[in-house]
Amino acid sequence: MKPILIHEVGPRDGLQAESAVVPTELKLDWIRRMADSGVDIVQVGSFVRGDRMPQMADTDELFRILAKETHGALLSGLVLNEKGLARALDVGVPLICLGVSASETHSRKNTGMGTEEATGRVIAMALEAKAAGRQVQVSVQSAFGCGFEGAIGEDRVLGIVVAYLEAGLTAISLADTAGHAHPEQVRRYVRRILGLHPGAEVTAHIHDTYGLGMASVYAAMEAGARTIETSFGGLGGCPFTKVAAGNVPTEDLVHGLQRTGQRLDIDLVSLVGVTKDVAKHFGRELPGCVYKTGPIQAKVMA
């Protein structure tokens, strides 16, 4: 079995949920430490309009600085539209992440387009990025349910996946935007995608809104997902409304994997150190457990 890959999305999905903008130097410190910890991919930021989302306004600058350095992890950036793609290509983003919401309402609110139109545009952008020599990941957002619409039809989600596969886009992320994912559902969706295309590289991006986050991540891994998107400390969601939550905490998942002898190459102490600093910076306790408890000393189980 291939090892599970970790895609750290805290600097993007975590920090965009915070009202306070993190200074570029501090972001760079966290990103560099994550990118040298042994995790596989680090998401640096999102190519949105800086006036609309000041938390992500330095994304281009971050990539320009990081491009001059050497780190262990692949760096990724989230692209939402053609202008963002041009910026991402300009600053040399190695892995470009794009996505479509399976929820018609969510799609229209986010992009002004329905799901079908958005799918066509995302595929066109993804092919352009590939043609420019970049790695590409395409996602289905609100894949497991939507805060606006509730349940989202499984065939609707798989329809987008089929469109991706037919376009030759085989690195596919299922994103649990609202945190509605359920282990059985995640297992079934991942299996269906691998049934459609055994060579697909499936990623799971799960938010822990209702307490099922880690259980859904384990279901995804058991079903054959290759990559899990996680956030340091579980940072993310909205600390004020409490109805959204962050991704599964990176260090908790890595600790769990290491319990069975997997990913011992990742420096858990370093991950815990970053999360402690992130929690200290925001002045509150984050959802993660292991950064508070420390790892189990008998790391590999009997």
Place this chain on the structure above:
Amino acid sequence: MKPILIHEVGPRDGLQAESAVVPTELKLDWIRRMADSGVDIVQVGSFVRGDRMPQMADTDELFRILAKETHGALLSGLVLNEKGLARALDVGVPLICLGVSASETHSRKNTGMGTEEATGRVIAMALEAKAAGRQVQVSVQSAFGCGFEGAIGEDRVLGIVVAYLEAGLTAISLADTAGHAHPEQVRRYVRRILGLHPGAEVTAHIHDTYGLGMASVYAAMEAGARTIETSFGGLGGCPFTKVAAGNVPTEDLVHGLQRTGQRLDIDLVSLVGVTKDVAKHFGRELPGCVYKTGPIQAKVMA
């Protein structure tokens, strides 16, 4: 498939971890509401010495009061020694829970006896309780690892299980006292017990110390565990050291089960109400998610 049963242990495992003693009237209110919510078993308290653990000093009184009432749930009590058993029999506890620690160090610290001696005594007490017409559950504590010893040999755990089964004790709980349980480990242990005795009624009691609690509970259910022990809001562990954590939150698990149409007979709104009151009483946020977010409106997934 038989439905998953919920054993609410918050009034015992949750409250014994709090330094402040909860007034009897308030405990009664929480216990009555949980026992009428549709959960299957509620653990009222522990028959320990009241001077050693004042949080549990009113356990006999609680059972005497509750014995005069009619509630939907079976009531359970934890018994640690012969004196406790006599008290439990005296106040008419319907389900008597007993256990042995698989960790020699933990066993000696808790009982002054090693695991082997303690197993013999627990089996003798369990048979006495059965002879007195009570239902009995026997557990293996520190089954998945120990805060003192680290990893605990799987054969050591299964050896205690075999002793229970040979004595005709088939309701067996695997307790993750230190929170070291890992989904793969839980799945394997549950399967091995059912392999030894397909009619065994296996219970999983998991603490969420390292963020794998709910994932381990799902692994237990998938492997055939019949009952899950949970705590309202995830109350438990030690809020000061942060190295212990509570059980998986009752309302988060019930919410998860209801997402796939299971246990729709349990009144989730009532569970959430109790947890809100418990959190308010202790004046702090508990680990549970659903009592903060509210349930997903589209309860049963597509």
